[in-house]
Amino acid sequence: MKLLLAAVCATATLCAQTSARITGQITAGPTPVRGEVIAVVDDGRVRISPVPTDPQGQFTIDISAGRVLLVAKADGYVSEEREVAVGPGTGSPTIHFVLAPAGSVSGRVFDENGAGVGGARVWVGYKGETRRWRLAEEAGGEPADNFGYFTVPAVAQGRPFVLHAESEGWLMSSSDTLNLRGAEMKGVVLLLSRHGTRVRGRVVEAAGSPVGGAQVRLRSLAAQDQFTAEQRASPAFVRSTNKTAISAADGSYVFAGVPAGQVVVTTNIGSRRAAGEAATAVGHEAEINLTLR
């Protein structure tokens, strides 16, 4: 069955210069789980190879020397990842993945006035865990509905986690530590209350005429106290510190929900570019005008 795919992968993708074999098993507690292992190798190209397990959850991956990120997944469970370095002398590593059963977590995101925040995104982070490769169904990030209701379909049962909520115009906020015991947790309430600051300006030609329709990119170097380590590990942090806007017909643009610290704003139209930077502080709007040259 699916083992045929493993053979294809092993010969054609990861393994042009095979130097190591990684074996292992996926279980849920002591019970073998049939699933697959996604092998991610970075050698200037991001190479992704799904390798299915056998019915006993066992897998074999042949790779060339270097580092490989292994992500074990199976329907009904939350994935786990492990980075493995292989090379001469490292032998044949054996990896045991123990997956936690998945359950869903749902609730609603409110603002400080008690109104639901439509389109807010809610992300899951596990205490003490840093992940590099996650499925969206596990990470969260789907926009909430128009009333702020959200669902994360696959959260690990029995592992402490926090939820990070973010939306345009607010800084990320996080829940207390939660623990899913069972297949479902409903009624989680998240509050967005930190507005951050705003950065605005205009995009103009060297002669001063406004430039509408320019893509303006903001990169925020957030001050240390703006986000916790857990928040910085979340994809929500990436979204909160990298924003894009399109300039209006009069060349104006605005970013809201910007953390205190420093920002760099850039734009380009073809080979003409402009950039500016400014310090940001909550309660003080920053202005950065961009002149294309």
Next chain:
Amino acid sequence: MKWRHRIGIALAVAWAAAEGQAQTCAFSIGGLNRQRTVMGPVHSECPGSIHSAPFGNWGASSPFGSKRNGNQFDGWCHNNWVCDNYGNCKTDCKDGWYEWNSCTDVPQYQPPNCSLYNSANCGQQNSTRDVDVLGTYYGEVAATCPYDSNGDGYCDTGGCRDFQGIWLGSSYMTLYELDPICCDDLVQSVYFPATWIPLNCTPRQCPAAGSQWVGASFYDSPPSPPKVNAQFAMVSNYGVFVDRYNICGTYTDPKYRCR
């Protein structure tokens, strides 16, 4: 103060590296399908069980995620007036999904029948929807710090520009007719050849890009006859350089002080 600052930076760098949080390029990578067709014998939503024969909503397990009620493999029946081969007529597929005739091998629902099959002489089903998303990855891969190689003040090397593309060795969709109570019915697994997304990244970001569409290469569970067909592609929704603790900003070489 200066040595304290340096120790602080060193600790931050060491901690970030140990946590796998040194500089990365963060990607959002999705698996897609389109041109979905069902043409073979399917026995999933048939009479004699709790099911509401013959239409059902399908989901797909893939490298991009688990099967779910979520427009992963949309069919065509959606509030349609349907008559089976025994003359029973009703408006069917009323639960919001785009469903497939999932019981094509019993006389009541067999072809040719233009309200049970919507194409190819009323003997084949074609989806009426366009591109479906199987699932998405959020992935981060280690990247070097962006720097300015020609002295114009703008970063032109390193960062996300370290990556020329995203390659997926192979992919598959294992299709299920989904049942809310118990249990999802396996239809068939469809396998696809390797796909490749060429990236055109700047050091700070990668614009959205996609692979070519590829057709099925073989089947499994069962290996024949083919019951379904579709095309598969992979898309990179975005790539963005991430330096969570501004470690690149602490480099003293002026070439790293680029925008």
